[in-house]
Amino acid sequence: MSIARFWRETPRRYNLGGSKCTNCGTVYFPPRLVCPECPAHRQSIEKMVPFQLSGDGEVLSYTVVHEPAEGFEMQVPYVLALVKTREGPVLTGQVVDVTPDEVSIGLKVHATFRKLREEGRAGVIHYGYKFAPSEDPEPAAPPRGPAAAVRTEEIGARDRAPA
Amino acid sequence: MEAGIVSYGAYVPRYRITPAEIGRVWGSDGEAMGQGLNVHRKSVPSPDEDTITISTEALRTALVRGAIDPQQIGAIYVGSESHPYAVKPTATVVAQAVGATPNLTAADFEFACKAGTAAIQTCLGLVGAQMIRYGVAIGTDTSQGAPGDALEYSASAGGAAFVVGRDHVISKVHHTVSYTTDTPDFWRREGQRYPSHSGRFTGEPAYFRHVTECAHRIMEAAGTEPKDYRHVVFHQPNGKFPQRVGKQLGFSDAQMKYGLVTPYIGNTYSGAALLGLANVLDHAAPGERVLVVGYGSGAGSDAFDLETTDELARYDRSFGRPVQWYLDHGVELSYAVYAKYRGKIHMGEA
Numbered sequence: 001m002s003i004a005r006f007w008r009e010t011p012r013r014y015n016l017g018g019s020k021c022t023n024c025g026t027v028y029f030p031p032r033l034v035c036p037e038c039p040a041h042r043q044s045i046e047k048m049v050p051f052q053l054s055g056d057g058e059v060l061s062y063t064v065v066h067e068p069a070e071g072f073e074m075q076v077p078y079v080l081a082l083v084k085t086r087e088g089p090v091l092t093g094q095v096v097d098v099t100p101d102e103v104s105i106g107l108k109v110h111a112t113f114r115k116l117r118e119e120g121r122a123g124v125i126h127y128g129y130k131f132a133p134s135e136d137p138e139p140a141a142p143p144r145g146p147a148a149a150v151r152t153e154e155i156g157a158r159d160r161a162p163a
Numbered sequence: 164m165e166a167g168i169v170s171y172g173a174y175v176p177r178y179r180i181t182p183a184e185i186g187r188v189w190g191s192d193g194e195a196m197g198q199g200l201n202v203h204r205k206s207v208p209s210p211d212e213d214t215i216t217i218s219t220e221a222l223r224t225a226l227v228r229g230a231i232d233p234q235q236i237g238a239i240y241v242g243s244e245s246h247p248y249a250v251k252p253t254a255t256v257v258a259q260a261v262g263a264t265p266n267l268t269a270a271d272f273e274f275a276c277k278a279g280t281a282a283i284q285t286c287l288g289l290v291g292a293q294m295i296r297y298g299v300a301i302g303t304d305t306s307q308g309a310p311g312d313a314l315e316y317s318a319s320a321g322g323a324a325f326v327v328g329r330d331h332v333i334s335k336v337h338h339t340v341s342y343t344t345d346t347p348d349f350w351r352r353e354g355q356r357y358p359s360h361s362g363r364f365t366g367e368p369a370y371f372r373h374v375t376e377c378a379h380r381i382m383e384a385a386g387t388e389p390k391d392y393r394h395v396v397f398h399q400p401n402g403k404f405p406q407r408v409g410k411q412l413g414f415s416d417a418q419m420k421y422g423l424v425t426p427y428i429g430n431t432y433s434g435a436a437l438l439g440l441a442n443v444l445d446h447a448a449p450g451e452r453v454l455v456v457g458y459g460s461g462a463g464s465d466a467f468d469l470e471t472t473d474e475l476a477r478y479d480r481s482f483g484r485p486v487q488w489y490l491d492h493g494v495e496l497s498y499a500v501y502a503k504y505r506g507k508i509h510m511g512e513a
Contacts, residue, residue, distance in 0.1 A: 014260045052262075073510075074210040074503055096209060097177050113219040113260055114211040125247055127215060127256060 003119075006126050013128030016111060018089060020051035027051055029089035055111025056134070057085040064100040071117035079103050083131055094130045108134040166290035167332035168325055168469070169297070170229025170478070173441040173486050174220035175321035175428050178207040179493035180501045182316045188498045189311045196316050201402025205319035205429025206489075207496055208305045210504050212320070214243045215253050217434075218303045219260045221324040224483030225299075226261060229326055233262040236326075237295025239269045240285055242278025242302045242433045243322075244351070244358075246271050257301070267295075275349060276398055277459030278302060279323070279433045284339055284465060286327035298327040304432035309357035310507060317401050319429025321489070323437035333475040334444065334453070338385045338468040342377040349460035360460075366404075369462050374398065374408050377464035378456045385468045389413040393451040396422030396439040398458035400430045421446045422455075427490040433459075442486035449473045 011017035012030050019031030023044045026037045031051075035044030062081035065072070072078060079095040081103070095103055096114060109131040116126040181204045186193015197203060208217070218241050226233055241253045254269035272278040272285075279302015286298025303322025308314025348369035351358040374397060382388060389395070395418045397405035402425045409419045422439040425431075431438055436457040443453055453469040502508050 010259060015262055096211065113216050113223070114209075115213060115216060116211070125213075125215075127260070130211070 003124055006124075009128075013116070013126075014113070016053035016055055016091075016129060018051050018053055018087075019048045022047045022049055027053070027087040027089055029053055029085070029091060051087075053085050053087050053089065053091075053111075055085070055129070057083040057091070057109055057131070059095065059103060059105055059107040059109060060084045060090060061105060062095065062103055064103075081109075081131065083109055091129075095132070096130050097132045102133070110134045165332075165335065166287045166327055166329055167336050167472075168334040168444075169328040169331055170225045170231060170326040170333070171323060171441050171444060172221045172224025172226075172228060172483055173321070173323040173438055173489070174217050174224070175206050175431070175438070175486075175489035176208040176212050176217070177492075177494055178209065178501075178504065179204040179428075179495050180207055180498065181495065184495075184498050184501075185316055193316065196313075199403070200317055201406065201426050202317050202429055203426050204493065204495070205317055206321055206431070206493065207501055207504060208320040210506075213247045213305055214241070214245050214303045214322070215247055215256045215260075217305070217320065217322045218243075218253065218257045218301045218324065221303065221322050222257060222261050222299060222301060225324045225326050227482045228479050229331070230479075231297060231326060231328075234266070236261075236263040236297045236299055237267050238286060238289055238298040239263060239267060240272050240282035240298075240300055241270075242272040242274065242280075242282045242300070243304050244273055244275055244278065244432060245303075245305045245307075246273070249353075263299075274463065275459035275461050276304075276400065276430075276432045276435060277457040277463060277465055279437045280455070280457035280465035280467070281459075283325055283327065283467070284341070286325075287336060287339065290327050290329060293329075296328060300325045300327060302433035302435075302437040304434055306430075306432045307357060307505060310502075312357070314358065314360065317425070317430040319431050320434075321428055321431035321438055322434040323441045325437065325440075331474050331478075332472055333478045334469045334471050336467055336469055338381055339466065340377060340381040340384055341463060341465045342373055342380060343463035344373070346373075346460075346462035348462055365400075365460070369460060370398070370400065370404055370458055371408055371411075373462050373464040374456050374458050375412065377458075377466045378408075378412050378454070381454070381456075381466035381468055387452070387454075387468065389418070389454075391452055392418060392454045394422055394443040394447065394453045395419055396436055396443055396453065396455045398436045398456065398464075399423060399425035399439060400435070400458075402426035424486060424490060428493075438486055442490075444471070444475070445480060445485045445487060447471045447475065449475045 182197030282300035
């Protein structure tokens with residue numbers, strides 16, 4: 001994606017900037033200029049206002065990606081989900097800070113700000129929204145101290161497991 | 164109304180690695196190294212996290228907690244020694260991501276581990292002079308030690324954001340004092356991937372001298388003694404230095420309890436003292452005096468004499484995660500996955 005094209009997407013990718021029809025109340029992401037929900041579309045003309053999504057939502061459906069898109073090689077396997085936001089629009093995004101077996105339909109998530117990809121080592125870095133669980137899937141560790149449990153992640157444990 | 168802290172937020176990435184695991188790879192007794200440094204584990208950022216994303220998360224939390232309109236922010240300064248770009252300010256992306264653009268000034272600060280405290284001082288000046296309504300100071304790092312180097316056992320990732328303003332101040336800043344010299348204890352040249360340090364020289368003439376001198380000077384300016392403070396926070400490159408300097412200055416373990424976070428998440432560099440302060444504010448009650456003494460190699464110290472206000476009781480600390488949560492939680496990685504996440508594996512790019 002060209003720098004200019006990504007830059008034009010900044011309000012959406014950084015801040016979940018959508019639009020809302022003040023005629024019927026429907027929220028859109030990405031933003032729309034006309035509301036297809038209004039019985040007569042022209043009723044919504046000039047009544048669409050910028051609207052920022054809260055970022056809260058739940059997983060509507062998801063898939064686990066094993067063949068990564070370019071730039072996501074370090075994160076395989078990763079979760080790509082359809083997230084139904086509190087305001088209505090359904091967004092596609094990566095769910096981070098979880099292993100695939102911790103994701104389920106209905107999982108409460110919130111938008112988080114992450115690096116999306118880099119244009120090589122010398123190029124521009126693209127940032128935007130991903131999703132993270134709102135409630136932590138990990139059991140609470142014992143009180144602070146060196147013995148406080150740090151869970152061993154499956155993918156990290158493999159090379160330590162005895163042959 | 165004088166300038167003070169009106170809100171704050173913290174963020175530490177999810178992954179952890181232990182000194183024992185690092186030592187296992189390099190054939191050294193990592194467990195003993197960890198005990199010597201008083202670092203039990205350190206945080207590791209995900210491949211999609213950097214100083215910009217951590218700063219943004221911390222500041223978003225601060226803005227919600229303080230119910231602050233981002234358009235009222237007049238300055239954002241991000242202190243770090245691991246800005247993702249050499250040229251292109253971290254602060255511009257953070258400002259855009261929190262909705263503070265375009266009517267503000269923004270810049271990146273660098274002073275080893277004390278760029279975040281320097282940013283707070285700058286904001287105090289601008290807010291105090293009534294040039295801006297809110298100033299944001301962030302200290303964040305995702306620093307690395309060279310593989311096998313002593314720094315690798317502690318260098319971690321995390322950050323905290325502080326909003327400075329005049330209204331609804333949760334912590335007054337009675338005094339701030341700095342102490343700066345040219346001391347070559349730790350550096351990283353342009354284009355170099357990992358920092359260099361001068362071994363034992365980093366102790367006495369650098370950390371201990373600057374922190375001690377700065378602490379003495381601020382207590383002299385404030386007319387206070389160690390016993391006047393309920394909490395004390397020192398820069399914490401490891402868990403040992405701040406404990407030793409605290410004892411030398413006459414502070415008790417109880418005073419240092421909440422300000423010391425490095426043993427559980429490692430050295431977050433520019434974030435270290437600020438995460439310690441955030442943890443103190445998470446636990447503090449109104450009317451408690453707090454001393455903060457930061458340190459940055461090169462070298463200098465910034466000290467702050469703070470006092471929490473009644474406003475703290477009304478301040479909503481429930482949004483976002485408290486620092487304690489990050490100290491108690493984490494997902495441990497093997498060294499192999501850590502090396503992959505930190506870009507230490509040569510991927511054979513064309």
